[in-house]
Structures are given as structure tokens and as C-alpha cells.
Amino acid sequence: MAEIMYWEALQRAHDEEMARDPLVICMGEDIGVAGGTYKATKGLYEKYGPLRVIDTPISENSYTGLGIGASFLGVRPIIEIMSVNFAWLAMDQMFNSAAKVRYMSGGQLTAPVVFRSPGGSAHQLGAQHSARMEKVFMGIAGLRVVTPSNPKQAYGLLKSAVRSDDPVFINEHELMYNWKGEVPEGEYFHPLEGSEIARSGTDVTLFGYNISVHWCLKAAEILASQYNISAEVVDLYALSPLDRAGIKQSVCKTHRAVIAEEDEAPCGVGAEVMAIINEECFFDLDAAPVRVHSALVPQPYNHKLEMAAIPDHEDVVNAVLKLFGKA
Template identity: 75%
Template sequence: MAELSYWQAILRAHDEEMARDPLVFAMGEDIGVAGGTYKATTGLYAKYGEKRVIDTPISENSYTGIGVGAAMLGCRPIVEIMSVNFAWLAMDQLMNNAAKIHYMSGGRIRCPLVLRLPGGTAHQLGAQHSARMEKVFMGVPGLRVVTPSSPRDAYGLLKSAVRCDDPVVVIEHEAMYNLKGEVPDEEYFTALEGVEVVRPGKDLTLFAYNISVHWALAAADKLAKELGIAAEVVDLRALKPLDRAGIAASVRKTHRAIVVEEDEAPVGVGAEVIAILNEECFFELDAAPVRVHARDVPTPYNRRLEKASIPNADDVVAAARKLLGR
């Protein structure tokens, strides 16, 4: 095992896949000479050259479209958009081309595109640089959506995404790039479908993804120490498609559920998970599932207001106490 930062794990996955397959290339704003806004492509420009590590203009729809076209021709581009907020500018290429071409061509054309998107609330970047867009991509048929919560999964999910023949959106959290964790020395792949039980429990299930997994784990520690409550923490990690069976299996064991997310509640991941629980295991529930989520406001720039707008581990503990009548 090696201890790597989140960004180092992403860099390692880039490097291994580019070394293995000359049809893998990377493109995005400042990913070449500068090594990426979050260092995730450091050194690749010097190693592979300007034709395989391409610094693009500030024109998300255009260079994403170039990536889509290259993927249709057999390449495997890894396209980085500097901030998930700017992905709105590329939605035409993603929704109308990348996501639909396999279906509209009768299965004759694939689009093995990887789209890397740093996002989330990351210390006073303002409303226009703090978006959580998971629910947008989840609503597009033809896309896969994954979001790693650890360096191990940042490595394994990106490698799996590059090898996948479908377009894959990889959503990374900007506040986790310096997070350290163990990554196996040998090559490995994380499945693009399925949940992971990162902490087993019997009293209630905390569903979470990317940064909210860490809030859920902190809350589970506090619940165990203070109240003797054994909370199971489930990392959703693959958001499209969601693992209906895995989600239901945990709640059939614990009979209670809380969904923890940094995103606002309306039409979100939490709403979809709760819909799955209602459809798959309604009669297994001992209480109505609840959501812990951000306030439905543009993310403030002011530090105190920004912190007040998003949830934390204490909010998860409070929700668990209420759910359990404790």
C-alpha cells in the first residue's frame, strides 16, 4: 500500500492509462504546462507532449465537443472542466451527443468519453464556483455518473471509467484533493456500479457520497460513543445507475435511513434514494427516511454564511437522534 493524496491517485490513474494506450489523451484548461488547477495532471505534459495533454481555450462546449468527436472515432479522451459550474456550457455536447449517440446509431457508435469535474463547496469560492450538479447528470439517459470519496476510489474509478465504452462523468470534490489515503501498489479497478458499505451497523443506515461520506463516518463515531447506536455507512459512489439492490439490502437490515448530501434537497440524490426505498422496501421501514442537505440558497461567499449553508456531522447526529427518538 502507498499513501497518496486524492490528486496523486488521480494523476497515477491518468499516467497508467496513457502509458498503456496511445489513444488515451487528456484535455482541458491549464492541465498541460500548469499541471492542472488541482495538480491532478502534474508532469503529464512533459512526459506525453502537447498532442496528448492539450491545454484548451476557455470554451467548454467547444473542447468537450472535440472530445466527443474523438471518442466516436475510437479515442479515449479524458476531458477536465476546471469547475463543475462551467459544465453548463458543455451540456449540449454531453446531453445531445455523448449520451445519445450509441442509442441513435443503433449501437454502431460508442462514445468512451471521460469527463472529470471538480465541484462542491470549497472555502469561499462564491456561488458561481460552488455547485453540486450530480442530480443534473443523473437525469440524463446514456451517461454514467461516479463520485469518489477516497484516494483509493479516485484511482480505481478513473481507471474503470477510461476503459468503459460509455461516457462517464467523474465528479470530484474540490475540498478533498489533499485528502490522504491508502492506495494498493498493484493496478486495480473500482466497479462503475454498486455501493460500498464502509462501516457496518444495525440501527440505521447513513447513505452518503463523496465528501458527505466523511461527515457520515464522523457522525457514526459520535453516535456509537455517546448513544451506543451502531450506524451503517454506505458510500453510494456510483450515482448513475444507482444500486437499488444494495440500497435496499442495507435498510432491510437496519430498518431506518438517512441520506446525507452537500447538495440542496429538491430533485436530488436523496430524493431518488428515498424513492428507491419506498419502492423496494417500504414495509421494512420502521420510520420515514430523512435527508440531511444544504440550504436551498446560492452558496454565500461569506465564510460564516457558507458554513451555515451546508450540513456537517453534527447535523447528521441530530437527524439520527430525532429519527431514533433519542
């Protein structure tokens, strides 16, 4: 397995799928001639031309709708929305058209479209460029939501999303495009449902997804070496549908749970995982589950304020220590 960067993994998935099927196209702002803000579509314009690598105007709702309309006829568009903050503008088409068309047409139409968009705090981008919005997408019937935590998942999830007959939203993180990881040399399809045990443990389960998986892994390391606590890290790469069985299985084993998310707490991934724990394994718990999350504020510009607003691995460690009465 070769180590490549997250953006390279995405680029490779685009390239392979476009080479395989002439009806796979990609579209978005600056993705063609400019090569993509985060390079996920680098070199594709030169290789596949302007009919299939479409530089769009800054009209999020309508270029998203255009991709959805094309998907009704079997085209498989990969639509990049430059920042998830701009996806608010495209939600009408994503939610009202893509997610509902299969149901309201009685199964006649489906929208096999992939939406890719990064969110998250990435060095003082301020309130309108730093939001996380996975909780908004994961509440929508008819829309799949996945969120890769490493290059292997980024590659494999995009490959699977392109082949899926459902609309899939891929939630990426602006900080992670240059992160490295191993990706199989051969073709690899990551499942769009389920979860992954990123580190096995026995005393507490740390649930993370996307960037927070890395906080959890770092926290698990510290907990093991400094506090003799064995933490299991579960990577929730699929946010909709969530892996009910996987969540249950791990919590039944460890009897304690911490859910880490960069998003704000209300109506979020943590809230949803806690609800599942309540429903599935309440009597297996040795302590009440805890959420680690951002402060409920628009992201501040000032660096110190920004760091105070978002959690990190230390917050995860502290949450676990509280669970064990050690803090």
C-alpha cells in the same frame, strides 16, 4: 498499500492509462503546461507532449464536443472541466452528443469519453464556483456518473472509466484533492456500478457519497460512542445507475435511513434514494427516511452564511437522533 493524496491517485491513473494506450489523451483548461489546477495531470505534458495533453481554450462546450468527436474514432479522452459550475456550458455536448449518440445511431457509435470535474463548497468561492450538480448528471440516460470518496476510489474509478465504452462523468470535490488514503500498489479497477459498506452497523443506514461519506463516518463514530447507536455507512460511489439492490439490502437490515448530500434537496440524490427505499422496502421501515442537505440558496460568500448553508457531520447526528426520538 501506500498512502497517497487524492490528486496523486488521479494523476497515477492518468499516467498508467496514457502509458498503456496511445489513444488515451487528456484535455482541459490549464492541464498541460500549468500541470492542472488540482494537479491531477501534473507532469503529463512533459511526458506525453502537446498532441496528447491538450491545453484547451476556455471554451467548455466545444472542447468537450471535440473530445467526444475524437472518441467516435476510438480515442479515449479524459476531459477535465475545471469546476463543475463551468460544466453547465458543456452540457449540450455531454448530454446531446455523448449520452445519446449510442442510442440514436442504433448502437453504431459510442462515446468512450471521461469527464472529470470538481464541485462543492470550498472556502468562500461564492455562488458561481461552489455549486454541486450531481443531480443534473444522474438524470441523463446513456451517461454513467461516479463520485469517489477517497484516493483508492479516485484511482480505481478513473481507471475503469477510461476502459469503459460508455461516457462516464466523475464528480470530484474541490476540498478533497489533498486528502490522503491508501491506494493499492498494483493496478486496481473500481467497479462503475454498486455501492460500498464503509462501516458496518445495525440500527440505521447513513447513505453518503463523495465528501458526505466522511460526515457519515464521523457521525457514526459519535453515535456509537455517545449514544450507543450502531450506524451503517453506505458509500454510493455510483450515482447513475444507483445501486438499488445495495440500498435495499442495508435498509432491510437497519430499518432506518438518513441520506446525506452537500447538494440542495430538490430532485437530488436523497430524493432518489428515498424513492428507491419506498419502492423496494417501504414495509421494512421503522421510521420515515430523512435527508440532510444544503439550503436552497446560491452559495453565499460570507463565511458564516456559507457554513449555515451546507450540512456537516453534526447535522447527520441530529437527523439520526430525531429518528430515534432522542432530539
